[in-house]
Amino acid sequence: MQREFTEVWRDIRTYLKPRMEIKYWGKSRGSSGKKFVIKSISNNCIYCDPPNAKNTQPVPRQDFEATWELWEDYMAGKVQRQYFTELTRFSSYIISIFHNLAIK
Numbered sequence: 001m002q003r004e005f006t007e008v009w010r011d012i013r014t015y016l017k018p019r020m021e022i023k024y025w026g027k028s029r030g031s032s033g034k035k036f037v038i039k040s041i042s043n044n045c046i047y048c049d050p051p052n053a054k055n056t057q058p059v060p061r062q063d064f065e066a067t068w069e070l071w072e073d074y075m076a077g078k079v080q081r082q083y084f085t086e087l088t089r090f091s092s093y094i095i096s097i098f099h100n101l102a103i104k
Contacts, residue, residue, distance in 0.1 A: 002068075002071070002072050005064075005065045005068050005069075008064075008068055009061060009064065009065070011101065012046070012064065012097065012101065013041050013043075013046075015101055016038050016041050016046060016097070017038065017041075018038055018039065018040050018041070019037060019038065020037070020038045021035045021036070021037055021038075022035060022036055022037075022038065022048075022093075022096050022097055022100050023035050023096065023100065024036065024092060024096050025095065025096045025099040025100070026081055026092075026095060027074060027075065027077075027081065027095075028081065034051065035051070036048050036049060036050040036051065036093060036096070037049040037050075039056045043061075044060060044061045045058045045059060045060050045061065046058075046059045046064070046093075046097070047059070048090075048093045050093075057090060057093065059088075059090040059093050059094060060090075063087070063088035063090050063094060064094055064097075066087045066088060067084055067087060067088060067091060067094045067095065067098070068098075070083065070084070070087075071098060074095075081095075
């Protein structure tokens with residue numbers, strides 16, 4: 001059974017620290033070897049600093065939550081990766097963070 005998102009969000013905000021490096025990850029390709037950095041954490045947003053972007057990327061809590069609703073099915077192979085890009089433009093960060101935290 002999937003955990004409530006409020007609990008997951010609390011765990012994300014507790015685990016992540018500024019300057020922490022997160023490896024990009026996807027179910028089909030695994031780790032790409034590239035990383036992004038957690039810039040800061042707020043109550044409603046995780047700020048990610050990717051190597052190829054000009055600006056820090058603010059990833060809103062609601063995008064994490066929308067992704068979380070499909071996470072179990074994604075990990076089971078029932079939902080394709082491309083579906084997440086319809087939910088959020090930050091899917092690469094969110095999926096990588098979920099995987100890095102081994103969230104179940």
